[in-house]
Amino acid sequence: MKNSSPFALSAVALLALAACNNKPEVVDSRSPDPMASQLANAAPSEPPPSIETSVSFRCQPGNTLLFVDFFKGGKMAALREKKDSMKSILLNAPEAGQAYVAEGGYKLEGNAKSAKITLADGTAHTCKA
Template sequence: MKLSLPMIALAGVALLSACNKNDEPEVVGGPADPMADQLANAAPVELPPSVKATKQYRCKDNSLYFVDFMTDDKTANFRTKKGGEPTQLKAAEAGQAFTAEGGYEVSGQGDEVQIAVPGKKAQSCHV
C-alpha cells in the first residue's frame, strides 16, 4: 500500500510531462481577416450628434414650439407639437440660424429666439 501510492504519483507525473511536445507553433487568432487592409485604410467614422438641450418655446402669437439643439451646434430638431415628427434644421456654421426648406428658421439657442414657420413671419419666442 505504501509503495503503490508513490508509484501512482510517479506515473501521473510521467504522463503529464509527455503532453504538448510538438515543435509546431500553436495558432491562437484564427484565420486572417480578409478586410483588414480595407478597414485600416477606411475613413474615420463620425457619430451623429446627440441632444445638447431640449427647449420648449412660447411665441408672441401664443404658439408653442419644441426644439432639440444638438452637440455639433449646427443641427436642431424642430417640432410644432410635443412628440410630433421632427423637422431637421441645419446651420452653415455654429452660431448661425438653423434653417430647413419650406420656410423653417430658428435664430439663436438660448432662452430667447426668433422662430419662423411656413406661412408665418419670424417672431420672438421665449422659454
C-alpha cells in the same frame, strides 16, 4: 507483476500532453468580410453631438407652442411642432451663430432664449422661451 511508480506515470502523461501543443483549427461557416481591410484602415468616426438645451417656445402670432432641441457646437437644432411628436425637423447651420435651415423652407434664427422660426408653410413666428 511490477508496480509503476507515480513519477513514471506522470512523466508519461506529461509527454503525451506535450504532443498537443498545436493550436486547434478554427472552422467558420461564414465567408470572410470583404470590407474588413477598409474598415480596419478607416478614419475614426465622430459621434453625433449631444443635446445642450431643450426649449419650449411661446410664439406669436397665435400664441402657438414650438419645441426646439439645441445641440452642442451650435450647428444643429431639432424642431418639433407638437411636444410629444416623434417627428422632428433637423435644422443645420453652416457655422455656429448663423441661422439654422432645413429643406422645405424651415428656418430658425436666434438662441434658446428667443428666436424667429419660419415653418414650411411660410409662417414666421417670433418666439420666447
